[in-house]
Amino acid sequence: MAKNWWKIACVLILLYVIIGGFSVKVPSIGNNQQAARSIFFHLPMWMCMYTLLAISVVNSVWYLATNDLRRDIRASSAGSIGVLFGMMGFATGMLWSTYTWGGTIVNDPKQMTTAIALTIYMAYLVLRLSFTDLDKRARVSAIFNVFAFALLIPLTYIIPRMVESLHPGSATSPGFSSQDTAGTIKMVLWPAFLGWTLLGIWIYTLRNRYKRLVLKNILHG
Amino acid sequence: MLEWRQRHALFGILLYVFSTVFVINLMVKEPEDKMWNAMFWVVQLFVCVNAVAKSFLQESRGRLLYFYSLVHPRYFIAAKLIYNVLLMTLFSVVTLVCCILFLGNPLTHGLYFLGVVLLGGISLSLLFTMLAAIAAQASQNAALMAIMGFPLIMPILMLLNNISQSAFAPVVQPGLAGMFLLLGGMDVLVIALALILFPFLWKE
Numbered sequence: 001m002a003k004n005w006w007k008i009a010c011v012l013i014l015l016y017v018i019i020g021g022f023s024v025k026v027p028s029i030g031n032n033q034q035a036a037r038s039i040f041f042h043l044p045m046w047m048c049m050y051t052l053l054a055i056s057v058v059n060s061v062w063y064l065a066t067n068d069l070r071r072d073i074r075a076s077s078a079g080s081i082g083v084l085f086g087m088m089g090f091a092t093g094m095l096w097s098t099y100t101w102g103g104t105i106v107n108d109p110k111q112m113t114t115a116i117a118l119t120i121y122m123a124y125l126v127l128r129l130s131f132t133d134l135d136k137r138a139r140v141s142a143i144f145n146v147f148a149f150a151l152l153i154p155l156t157y158i159i160p161r162m163v164e165s166l167h168p169g170s171a172t173s174p175g176f177s178s179q180d181t182a183g184t185i186k187m188v189l190w191p192a193f194l195g196w197t198l199l200g201i202w203i204y205t206l207r208n209r210y211k212r213l214v215l216k217n218i219l220h221g
Numbered sequence: 222m223l224e225w226r227q228r229h230a231l232f233g234i235l236l237y238v239f240s241t242v243f244v245i246n247l248m249v250k251e252p253e254d255k256m257w258n259a260m261f262w263v264v265q266l267f268v269c270v271n272a273v274a275k276s277f278l279q280e281s282r283g284r285l286l287y288f289y290s291l292v293h294p295r296y297f298i299a300a301k302l303i304y305n306v307l308l309m310t311l312f313s314v315v316t317l318v319c320c321i322l323f324l325g326n327p328l329t330h331g332l333y334f335l336g337v338v339l340l341g342g343i344s345l346s347l348l349f350t351m352l353a354a355i356a357a358q359a360s361q362n363a364a365l366m367a368i369m370g371f372p373l374i375m376p377i378l379m380l381l382n383n384i385s386q387s388a389f390a391p392v393v394q395p396g397l398a399g400m401f402l403l404l405g406g407m408d409v410l411v412i413a414l415a416l417i418l419f420p421f422l423w424k425e
Contacts, residue, residue, distance in 0.1 A: 064421050112379075119372035126368050127355075140358045143418045144369065147351070150410055154403070155376055 007202055013195035020188045027184070038096035040188050044196035045089030046156075051197050052082035052204055053121070057149040060142035072138035073215055075145060076128060077207040083121045085200050090114060110160040110167045117155045120148045134218070234272050238316050241267065246323040254327045254389040261320050262378055262385075265341065268312050273305050273349040274356070274366050289423060298354065298419040302412065305346040313342030327389055334388035341381040344408050348374060351415045354422055380404050 021040035056078035063071035093111070094104040105111060127144055131137030160167065241264050245252075252260060288297055317338050321328075328334050349370060356366040384400050 064418075113376065116372055116375045119375070123369045123372050127365065130365055136358060139421060140355055143422055144355055146418060147373065147414060150414060151373060151376065154407070159376070159403070 006198060010195055010198035010202060013191050014199060017188060017192040017195050021192070024184045024188055035096055035099045036185075038092060039185065040192045041196075042089060042092040042096055043189065044192045045085050045092060047193045048197045048200035049082050049086040049089060052078045052085060052200050053149060053152060055201075055204070056082060057145055060145040063138055063142045067135075069134065069138060069215060070212065072142065073211045074208055075142060077211055078204050079121065079124055079145065081200060081204045081207060083118065083125065084203075085196075086114075086118050086121065090118065108167065110156075113155045113159055117152045120151060124148050134215075234268060234312065235315065237271060238264065238268055238312065238319055242316070242319040242323045251325040255386075257320070257324055257327050258382060258385055258389065260324070261316070262341070262382055264316055264320070265313065265338075265345065266374065266378065268316060269309060269342070269345040269349050270366065270370065272308055272312055273346050274353045294420040294423040295416055297423075298350075298415055301354075302347060302350050302415060305350045306343050309342040309346035310339055313338045330388045334385060337381065337385045337388065340404065341377075341385075344377050344381070344404060344411075345374065347408055347411045347415070348377065351411060351419075354415075354419060358422065377404070377407060380407075 017040055021037055026034065026036045056075045059071045059075035059078065062068075063075060090111075093114075097106055097108075097111075098104055101108070124141060124144055128137060128141045131140065245260055245264075249256070249260075292300075314335075317335065349366075352366060352370050352373065356369065380400055380403060384397065384404070387397060
């Protein structure tokens with residue numbers, strides 16, 4: 001029980017975020033109107049994805065240093081859950097843009113680059129499937145993972161900031177924080193980051209444990 | 222030098238460039254600027270996949286082992302990178318000449334475009350060399366190369382496409398320097414990662 005306090009905290013925070021996210025008074029920004037509430041669900045997905053993919057790449061590097069297969073398991077579980085959250089972030093973004101920009105896929109650079117980054121990570125998952133030898137799979141996919149992470153950061157973080165984008169916080173459009181005078185968005189958004197990230201880590205630990213059992217089965221009959 | 226003995230591969234790719242461009246010529250005659258640009262980079266991409274992929278996939282296991290006993294993996298990958306860059310530079314120029322011959326010449330800044338093409342060829346070959354090295358480890362390597370390569374190459378192609386757009390119009394695009402910097406940064410990144418990671422790939 002003592003070790004599980006953060007799971008309870010995660011559930012409580014998410015309850016607060018969901019209830020608060022739909023009931024708190026949001027300022028009307030541009031043509032966002034009430035759709036601005038999507039921010040409580042859209043942004044944290046990316047935070048969670050970054051966290052998980054960072055865990056993944058750290059474990060990959062760690063694997064290359066130690067050749068410990070458990071590190072590879074960690075990297076792969078974090079990678080797949082990270083992709084899951086990335087896809088959910090993309091889906092919530094599409095939902096939001098339907099009502100704000102008038103289309104699921106508009107010609108927005110951030111959307112494009114994110115789609116590419118997600119494809120790269122899906123390629124990572126496909127690459128993992130194409131090996132039968134465990135050690136070889138671990139080694140090669142760890143190397144590819146480092147590549148993927150090295151491209152993820154410029155793709156989703158640096159390029160969109162340089163070019164014009166419909167997304168807030170790009171070269172031409174200001175972020176939401178300057179218009180959030182009452183601070184209501186911040187009040188829900190920061191717990192939302194924490195809550196969703198904790199949820200992601202929770203799912204990741206579950207998957208990690210399951211995969212470890214599978215590995216144990218393979219190694220010890 | 223070794224590659225000269227497998228001359229058929231080299232000439233095969235030359236023929237490949239020629240026939241691809243010729244097919245485009247038959248299909249669309251003289252495309253407009255944007256189309257021309259897009260076509261050019263797609264041809265470039267496929268040439269690169271074909272030319273560079275061979276550098277690892279064609280080597281037999283025994284020969285790789287021989288190289289392994291001979292040199293440090295870091296020197297080996299460095300040699301491969303340099304060789305592929307030179308190869309791709311050559312093919313880039315060939316592709317450009319073919320395109321201009323068959324598809325007309327819509328360029329207003331020819332030299333600028335040539336520079337971009339060389340830079341693009343270098344970027345593509347660097348990335349694909351490393352990918353070929355990874356794919357060579359897997360079993361179904363040719364298909365894997367496409368699966369891994371295309372998402373990774375997309376940002377570079379997008380950048381190249383944007384940069385080369387300015388070769389068609391006399392106006393100067395804003396943010397050009399930034400894009401060049403980004404492209405150069407990516408090249409440096411790929412080289413650094415290749416040098417660091419390749420020794421791990423060779424541990425067998």
